[in-house]
Amino acid sequence: MPIVFEGVSYSYTAPAKPKDAKKPRIKAKEASIPGERPAWGNAPDALWAIHDIDFTLEDGDFLGIAGHTGSGKSTLIQHMNGLIHPTLGRVLIDGTDIADKKAASRIRGKVGLVFQYPEHQLFAANVYDDVAFGPRNLGLPPDEVDRCVRDALAQVSLDFDSLRTASPFELSGGQQRRVAFAGVLAMRPSTLILDEPVAGLDPATRNSFLNLIAELHRQGLTVVLVSHNMNDLARLCNRVLVLKEGQQFALGSPQEVFAHADELKAIGLGVPSAQGLANRLVAQGVPLGDISAALSPRRTAANPEGATKRLYDIESLADELAALYKAQPAAGAIQPEETVHEGQAGGPYA
Amino acid sequence: MPEIAIIGRYWPGTSPLHRMDPRAKLLMSLAVMAVILCAQGFVGLGVCAFFTFGLFVLARIPLKAAFKSIAPLAFIIVIAALLNIFFEQGGQTLVQWGFLQISSKGLYQAAFSGLRLLLLLLSMSLLTLTTATLDITDAFEHLLAPFARIGLPAHELSMIMGIALKFLPQFVFEVQTIYRAQISRGATFAKSPLKGGFQMLGSLMVPLFTSAFRHAETLSAAMDARCYHGGPGRTRLHDLRFGSRDRNAVFVLSGVLAAVIAANLLV
Ligand SMILES: Nc1ncnc2c1ncn2[C@@H]1O[C@H](COP(=O)(O)OP(=O)(O)OP(=O)(O)O)[C@@H](O)[C@H]1O
Numbered sequence: 001m002p003i004v005f006e007g008v009s010y011s012y013t014a015p016a017k018p019k020d021a022k023k024p025r026i027k028a029k030e031a032s033i034p035g036e037r038p039a040w041g042n043a044p045d046a047l048w049a050i051h052d053i054d055f056t057l058e059d060g061d062f063l064g065i066a067g068h069t070g071s072g073k074s075t076l077i078q079h080m081n082g083l084i085h086p087t088l089g090r091v092l093i094d095g096t097d098i099a100d101k102k103a104a105s106r107i108r109g110k111v112g113l114v115f116q117y118p119e120h121q122l123f124a125a126n127v128y129d130d131v132a133f134g135p136r137n138l139g140l141p142p143d144e145v146d147r148c149v150r151d152a153l154a155q156v157s158l159d160f161d162s163l164r165t166a167s168p169f170e171l172s173g174g175q176q177r178r179v180a181f182a183g184v185l186a187m188r189p190s191t192l193i194l195d196e197p198v199a200g201l202d203p204a205t206r207n208s209f210l211n212l213i214a215e216l217h218r219q220g221l222t223v224v225l226v227s228h229n230m231n232d233l234a235r236l237c238n239r240v241l242v243l244k245e246g247q248q249f250a251l252g253s254p255q256e257v258f259a260h261a262d263e264l265k266a267i268g269l270g271v272p273s274a275q276g277l278a279n280r281l282v283a284q285g286v287p288l289g290d291i292s293a294a295l296s297p298r299r300t301a302a303n304p305e306g307a308t309k310r311l312y313d314i315e316s317l318a319d320e321l322a323a324l325y326k327a328q329p330a331a332g333a334i335q336p337e338e339t340v341h342e343g344q345a346g347g348p349y350a
Numbered sequence: 351m352p353e354i355a356i357i358g359r360y361w362p363g364t365s366p367l368h369r370m371d372p373r374a375k376l377l378m379s380l381a382v383m384a385v386i387l388c389a390q391g392f393v394g395l396g397v398c399a400f401f402t403f404g405l406f407v408l409a410r411i412p413l414k415a416a417f418k419s420i421a422p423l424a425f426i427i428v429i430a431a432l433l434n435i436f437f438e439q440g441g442q443t444l445v446q447w448g449f450l451q452i453s454s455k456g457l458y459q460a461a462f463s464g465l466r467l468l469l470l471l472l473s474m475s476l477l478t479l480t481t482a483t484l485d486i487t488d489a490f491e492h493l494l495a496p497f498a499r500i501g502l503p504a505h506e507l508s509m510i511m512g513i514a515l516k517f518l519p520q521f522v523f524e525v526q527t528i529y530r531a532q533i534s535r536g537a538t539f540a541k542s543p544l545k546g547g548f549q550m551l552g553s554l555m556v557p558l559f560t561s562a563f564r565h566a567e568t569l570s571a572a573m574d575a576r577c578y579h580g581g582p583g584r585t586r587l588h589d590l591r592f593g594s595r596d597r598n599a600v601f602v603l604s605g606v607l608a609a610v611i612a613a614n615l616l617v
C-alpha cells in the first residue's frame with residue numbers, strides 16, 4: 001500500500017476543504033510570487049506549513065522524518081491518513097487520491113497514526129474500553145474486538161488481566177503511553193506513523209519502545225518515525241527525510257543523508273554521534289573507510305567530499321579504529337592531512 | 351495556533367493605534383460604539399464608516415483581515431437584517447407572500463441596522479486586533495480598580511479573565527489535536543448522536559478536561575514559584591501611561607461625534 005506524495009503543499013491559512021479539495025483555493029501562480037507574504041512560518045499571513053513535498057513511502061519502508069521545530073513534520077504526517085488535505089498537490093494511497101472523504105475514512109483502519117503525547121488522548125473509564133475504541137469504530141464483532149485488544153496489549157507488553165479494568169488515569173506516564181499505543185495497534189494497521197513516540201520517556205522505557213517499533217517493522221509493518229534523535233533514526237530507518245522550513249531538504253538512506261554533517265548542522269540538526277565522530281576523524285585526516293589503503297590520501301576522485309563512505313554506529317566505528325590501529329606502521333602515528341576542502345553539496349540534497 | 355479568537359486575533363504592529371494606552375483604547379472603543387449608536391441615518395452611519403475604515407488604515411490592518419476577524423459573528427448581522435425585513439412594516443409594500451410581506455421601511459431598517467451592526471463589530475474587533483490580550487486585561491483591571499474599595503476583587507477578576515483568554519487558543523488547539531487523534535482511531539463525530547454518540551463526545555471532552563486540570567496545576571505551580579500572591583503592592587514591568595496620543599484620540603473622537611450629531615440634525 002504505497003503512499004505517494006505528489007507536489008504536496010499545505011497552508012493553515014487557506015486549507016482545502018475535503019469536498020472541494022480538487023480545486024485548490026490558492027492558485028499555483030499566486031503561491032509562487034516571492035516576497036508578497038512570508039513563505040513559511042506562523043505569522044498571521046504566512047503561506048505554507050509544508051511546500052512541494054514529493055516522495056513515495058513504499059511497503060516495508062522504515063522512514064525517518066527529521067527537521068527543526070516547526071519544520072512541518074506533524075503537518076506532513078497528518079496527510080498520510082487523510083486528516084488534512086493538501087492545499088496543492090495530492091496524496092495517493094494505492095493509487096487512489098485520498099482527498100475524497102470516503103477514501104480517507106476507508107484507509108484510516110490501515111494507516112495507524114500515533115500522535116505526539118498520545119497518552120493525552122486517553123478517555124475511557126478503563127483500559128479495555130480505551131483500547132477497544134478503534135476496533136469498535138471499525139465495526140468489528142465483540143469477539144474480534146476482544147482478540148484485537150488482547151493482542152495489542154500483549155504487543156506493548158502490558159498484562160491484559162490485571163489492567164483491563166484499571167482506569168488509564170491511574171497508570172504511570174509510560175504505561176499510559178503504552179495503552180495509547182495499543183489503542184492504535186488494536187486496529188491492526190499495515191502502516192504505522194509515529195510522531196515523536198519516545199519524547200519525555202526515561203531511557204529504559206525509551207529503549208523498549210524503540211525495540212517494540214523495530215519489532216513491529218520486522219513483522220512487516222511499514223513505519224514512519226518522526227524524531228529529533230539522529231541516533232535512533234540512523235539505527236532504525238532505511239530512509240530518512242529531512243524537512244527545512246516546510247520544504248524537502250534531503251531524502252535518502254541514512255548513510256547518504258548523514259554524510260552531510262555541515263548542511264545538517266546549518267539547519268540546527270546533528271548527525272548520529274558515532275557518525276559525527278567519524279566525520280571529524282576523517283576531516284582530521286584519519287583514513288577511515290579504506291583500511292587497505294590506510295595511508296593513502298583521503299581526497300580521492302571516488303570520495304571528493306571527504307565524508308565517510310558508510311554510516312558508522314559505535315561498534316563499527318570502534319572496530320574500524322581498532323583495525324586501523326593494528327594496520328598502522330609501527331614507526332609513526334597517522335599523518336595529518338593538508339587542508340580540507342569543502343565539497344559541493346550533492347546527492348540527496350535538494 | 352488556530353485562528354479562533356472570537357473577535358479579532360491580535361495583529362502585531364507599531365501603528366499609533368497599537369501604541370495607544372490600552373485603558374484609553376478600551377474606553378475609546380466603548381465611546382466609538384456609543385457614537386455609532388448615536389447615528390440615526392445613513393449619512394451619520396457614513397461618517398462612522400468613514401471613521402472606522404480610517405482607523406483600520408491607520409492601524410495598517412488589511413480590510414480582509416478585519417472582515418475575517420468578524421466573520422464568525424456575521425450570522426448576527428444576517429439575523430438582525432432578516433428580522434427587520436420581516437417584522438418592520440410600513441411604507442410601500444414591495445412583496446406580499448402569504449402572511450410574509452416586505453415593505454420599503456423594512457428594507458430600509460434592515461440595511462440600516464445591518465450596517466450599524468457591521469460597524470459595531472468592526473470597531474470592537476479593532477480593539478482586540480491592535481491590543482494584546484494581556485494589555486486588555488491590564489486596562490480592565492485599572493478601570494475596575496475604583497470598585498475595589500467596595501469589595502470588588504478587581505485584580506482577581508482581571509487575572510482570571512486574562513488567563514482564560516490566554517488559554518482559549520491553547521484549548522482550541524488541543525481540541526483540534528484530540529479530535530484528529532480520535533478520528534484516526536475511526537471515530538465518527540458526524541452521525542448517530544444516540545448510538546455511541548456519548549462515547550464519541552466523551553472521547554473529546556474527557557481528554558480536554560484532563561488537560562485543563564493539568565494546565566491549571568502547572569500554571570499555579572509556576573506562579574507560586576515566582577512568588578505570585580496577587581493583590582496590593584504588586585509592581586509591573588510596563589506601567590501604563592496616558593500620552594499625547596490618547597489626548598489626540600479624544601479630540602478626534604469628539605470631532606466625529608459632533609459630525610454624527612450634525613448629520614442627525616441636518617439630514
Ligand atoms: N493548527 C495550526 N494552525 C496554524 N498554523 C499551524 C498549526 N499547526 C502548525 N502550524 C504551523 O505550521 C508550521 C509547521 O508546524 P508543525 O507542527 O507541522 O511542525 P513540526 O515540524 O511538527 O514541529 P515540532 O518539531 O515542534 O513538533 C509551523 O510554522 C506552525 O507554526
Ligand SMILES: [Mg+2]
Nearest residue numbers: 073074116195
Ligand atoms: Mg510536531
